[in-house]
Amino acid sequence: MLDVHGLRKVYEGSGRRTEAVRDLTFTVEAGELVCLVGPSGCGKTTLLKCVGGLLSPTSGEVRLAGRRVDGPPPGTAFVFQEYGRSLFPWMRVGQNVELPLKQKKLSRERRRALVADALESVGLADAAGAYPWQLSGGMQQRVAIARALAYEPEVLLMDEPFAAVDAQTRADLEDLVRRLWRERGITILFVTHDIDEAVYLGERVIVLSASPTVVREQLKVDLPDGRDQVHTRVSPRFAELRTRVYEQIQAAKRGR
Amino acid sequence: MKGADAALGAAGLAAFLVLCEAVPRLGLVDDDYFPPAGRVADALGRELADPAFWSALGDTLTGWALGLAIAVGAGVVLGVVISVVPYLRQVTASTIEFLRPIPSVALIPLAVLLYGTELRSVLLLVVYAAFWQVLVQVLYGVRDVDPVAEETARSYGLGPWARVRHVLWPTALPYVMTGVRLAAAVALILAVTAELVIGAPGLGARIAVAQTSQAVPEMYALIVVTGVLGLLINVGARSVERRALAWHQSVRGEVAV
Numbered sequence A: 001m002l003d004v005h006g007l008r009k010v011y012e013g014s015g016r017r018t019e020a021v022r023d024l025t026f027t028v029e030a031g032e033l034v035c036l037v038g039p040s041g042c043g044k045t046t047l048l049k050c051v052g053g054l055l056s057p058t059s060g061e062v063r064l065a066g067r068r069v070d071g072p073p074p075g076t077a078f079v080f081q082e083y084g085r086s087l088f089p090w091m092r093v094g095q096n097v098e099l100p101l102k103q104k105k106l107s108r109e110r111r112r113a114l115v116a117d118a119l120e121s122v123g124l125a126d127a128a129g130a131y132p133w134q135l136s137g138g139m140q141q142r143v144a145i146a147r148a149l150a151y152e153p154e155v156l157l158m159d160e161p162f163a164a165v166d167a168q169t170r171a172d173l174e175d176l177v178r179r180l181w182r183e184r185g186i187t188i189l190f191v192t193h194d195i196d197e198a199v200y201l202g203e204r205v206i207v208l209s210a211s212p213t214v215v216r217e218q219l220k221v222d223l224p225d226g227r228d229q230v231h232t233r234v235s236p237r238f239a240e241l242r243t244r245v246y247e248q249i250q251a252a253k254r255g256r
Numbered sequence B: 001m002k003g004a005d006a007a008l009g010a011a012g013l014a015a016f017l018v019l020c021e022a023v024p025r026l027g028l029v030d031d032d033y034f035p036p037a038g039r040v041a042d043a044l045g046r047e048l049a050d051p052a053f054w055s056a057l058g059d060t061l062t063g064w065a066l067g068l069a070i071a072v073g074a075g076v077v078l079g080v081v082i083s084v085v086p087y088l089r090q091v092t093a094s095t096i097e098f099l100r101p102i103p104s105v106a107l108i109p110l111a112v113l114l115y116g117t118e119l120r121s122v123l124l125l126v127v128y129a130a131f132w133q134v135l136v137q138v139l140y141g142v143r144d145v146d147p148v149a150e151e152t153a154r155s156y157g158l159g160p161w162a163r164v165r166h167v168l169w170p171t172a173l174p175y176v177m178t179g180v181r182l183a184a185a186v187a188l189i190l191a192v193t194a195e196l197v198i199g200a201p202g203l204g205a206r207i208a209v210a211q212t213s214q215a216v217p218e219m220y221a222l223i224v225v226t227g228v229l230g231l232l233i234n235v236g237a238r239s240v241e242r243r244a245l246a247w248h249q250s251v252r253g254e255v256a257v
């Protein structure tokens, strides 16, 4: 489904040169939920923007369903870390969710139905008339997720979407993502710096090294499908997996 | 709180009027050139009853509104084009910095040469003065576009036009509104100046006539009218601004997360 091959990205400008990503190769199968975890500043956002066609790689390539990505591909939705800035404050929640659909030449009824369904899915059915800035942080991020869902993407790219919400909200949102993934069969690439989150959410965890970034290890998460915050997180297998990821990241930081 | 402020404001204004009445009557100034407020009010009453006054007011408002509309239209369109087309901003920056500070009144001889005392003379000056107010604000406003909002729009496949309409324009709107409010004030100043100096029909020309015919109270009455006009324009612009920007933090008085 998604092929990242030899991806390298160097930022150049104002006399500074940053090699954000050195050489990344991995694939994501259709319908998979993959978590990318790596230390802060290792180039996760850069990678995700290359995958989403928002940045063009310095070398290497990204292929989506066999086609080379050289601009935002139609079936891809992006959920940004900065949800507050990603929602448009001049539009109500419903309008925010509907805007991308207007580009898709859908009928008005179809758009209405998709918006209502998406807001319902994230538990914000009655917030359609509010402005984003009238909502809490967690609710805003749910609006951003609803906007992505309504777009009916095949691939959903999420960039540390829960880094800025409180722990309880975060747990709820994690369960929301897993539920939506199971219900809708979307391919999800989820970026995080939080090891527990990566193991709890993913079917597979890709561990990135510190900058200059390469794939350090790929780990299958063989936890049961139906996960829940209380039991999954205390299971011995969960502890093993998170220890394994933790060690990899520590080793990555030491640069071995 | 608000009621108390308004009461104090009204009291201040009343005191000012009493002063304007008293100072000439006490002989502190020559009441030929500075008639008491009562006599100015009488003159104002006479003006309001005179159809010629109303047609002068209409002329001034026509020059003002037309000029403002042209300036706003041109300022918005050019501002957006300059910001959106690559390198155009850099190419135009120094020219704009050079043209902008030229006082519009310096163009009066040119206006007379081109159009005499026609409405077009007034328009030239009004448009030149108001245009820069709008253009500069639009250029600032567009620079304020949030990169995350812009990337969001791109990631959802919004094309250039849709991004101008749904991201760039709403971001720039608060600035545009400020520009329009400033332009509206400047446009009135230039409309009256043009009439006064060039003699194009309007309140300005009527002030000049009152002056040359020694109708001093009438002259003051007309000056008061221009002041009230300026006040109404400012109040009107602010209320339009508040309506259009109900979502905006400067109006709603709280900061987004």
Ligand SMILES: Nc1ncnc2c1ncn2[C@@H]1O[C@H](COP(=O)(O)OP(=O)(O)O)[C@@H](O)[C@H]1O
Binding pocket: A011, A012, A018, A019, A020, A039, A040, A041, A042, A043, A044, A045, A046, A047, A211
């Ligand atoms: N637009 C940019 N210009 C220059 N350097 C950048 C830019 N964006 C990110 N970087 C640099 O690239 C590196 C990776 O950044 P980023 O992808 O944001 O990492 P992460 O999301 O993992 O925290 C950092 O060193 C950062 O300073």
Ligand SMILES: [Mg+2]
Binding pocket: A044, A045, A046, A081, A159, A160
């Ligand atoms: Mg990041």
